[in-house]
Amino acid sequence: MIRNFLFHRVNPERDKLWDPMDVALFDKCIAHISKHYEVKLFEELAFTNELHIGKNIATIMFDDGYKDNLEYAAPILAKYNCKASFYVVTDSIDRNIPTWTHLLEHHFQHTQLNAIDMDFPFLSSDLRVKNLASPEARIAYVGKLKPYLKKLEHSQRQQVLNRVTSTYSDVPAPKIMMDWNEVRQLKNAGHYIGSHTVTHCMLGTMLNEAEVLEELTQSGRRIEQELGYFPLTISYPVGSYNATTVKLAKQAGYKIGLAVKQQLYNPSIDDIFEVPRIELYNEPWWKTRLRISHLLERIKQLIKYR
Numbered sequence: 001m002i003r004n005f006l007f008h009r010v011n012p013e014r015d016k017l018w019d020p021m022d023v024a025l026f027d028k029c030i031a032h033i034s035k036h037y038e039v040k041l042f043e044e045l046a047f048t049n050e051l052h053i054g055k056n057i058a059t060i061m062f063d064d065g066y067k068d069n070l071e072y073a074a075p076i077l078a079k080y081n082c083k084a085s086f087y088v089v090t091d092s093i094d095r096n097i098p099t100w101t102h103l104l105e106h107h108f109q110h111t112q113l114n115a116i117d118m119d120f121p122f123l124s125s126d127l128r129v130k131n132l133a134s135p136e137a138r139i140a141y142v143g144k145l146k147p148y149l150k151k152l153e154h155s156q157r158q159q160v161l162n163r164v165t166s167t168y169s170d171v172p173a174p175k176i177m178m179d180w181n182e183v184r185q186l187k188n189a190g191h192y193i194g195s196h197t198v199t200h201c202m203l204g205t206m207l208n209e210a211e212v213l214e215e216l217t218q219s220g221r222r223i224e225q226e227l228g229y230f231p232l233t234i235s236y237p238v239g240s241y242n243a244t245t246v247k248l249a250k251q252a253g254y255k256i257g258l259a260v261k262q263q264l265y266n267p268s269i270d271d272i273f274e275v276p277r278i279e280l281y282n283e284p285w286w287k288t289r290l291r292i293s294h295l296l297e298r299i300k301q302l303i304k305y306r
Helices: 023-036 067-079 090-095 100-110 135-149 154-167 180-188 209-227 243-252 285-293 295-304
Strands: 002-007 057-064 085-088 192-195 233-235 256-258
Touching: 002 023, 023 057, 023 067, 023 285, 057 067, 067 180, 085 090, 085 180, 085 233, 090 180, 090 209, 100 135, 100 154, 135 154, 180 192, 180 209, 192 209, 209 233, 209 243, 243 256, 285 295
Parallel strands: 002 057, 057 085, 085 192, 192 233, 233 256
Antiparallel strands: none
């Protein structure tokens, strides 16, 4: 059983909607993980016998490609002699534009405008607003909108995102992503760089197979152009995938597919294209430690079936 730990951002600055893991908490996480588990790169383990010999193995993974991965996380990884895998959104690296999930919240948090027409027929009635008159109202609204958007078909979600960015054009995109030189620094330090698609699209909600294949193929080729290899691994954005996604990932040339499930990875029964990961958040240490040990999920299951 392998513990694949997933992170996104590590940063001392706080965020009301999607709070990065605090630097001190990340240090505590890596200290604990490196003490209790043998930390490996998943890409070095995946096709070896090490996955089957009963060791206490953990891996460390990052999605998206934020600059704070290099600035804050990498020095702590070096401190504990740990290597990690970083799965980058290639368009975000090329243009220094965060993922749509980050931009959505950023626009609602930082706009000075009130009016916005969200009267889309595919949104629930409580989300069909035309005015959000205060910062508090906008933050509360996007807190409901974001999880709803994740359930929509890709083209519908894109309509909403286009409306938000065009309406709240007073908000510039934050410059918080790595560039390719910074990605190369991670690679040269012994970390692995894999794909997280071109645009962070939710692959399982895309109906056009050609578009899915384009996202998978072009992100891998872009990494190959910059780093010299087509990556082994595709990390499905927002954990969104289906049987078609897996088929097309194999066709594109990937050997590993990463999901987002709060579960341990059992190589004897889990598909290599549906590898579960345990996401860690900016939470109190007692709760983070329960996630690391997997006790939190066991407790939830016991409560569920009582």
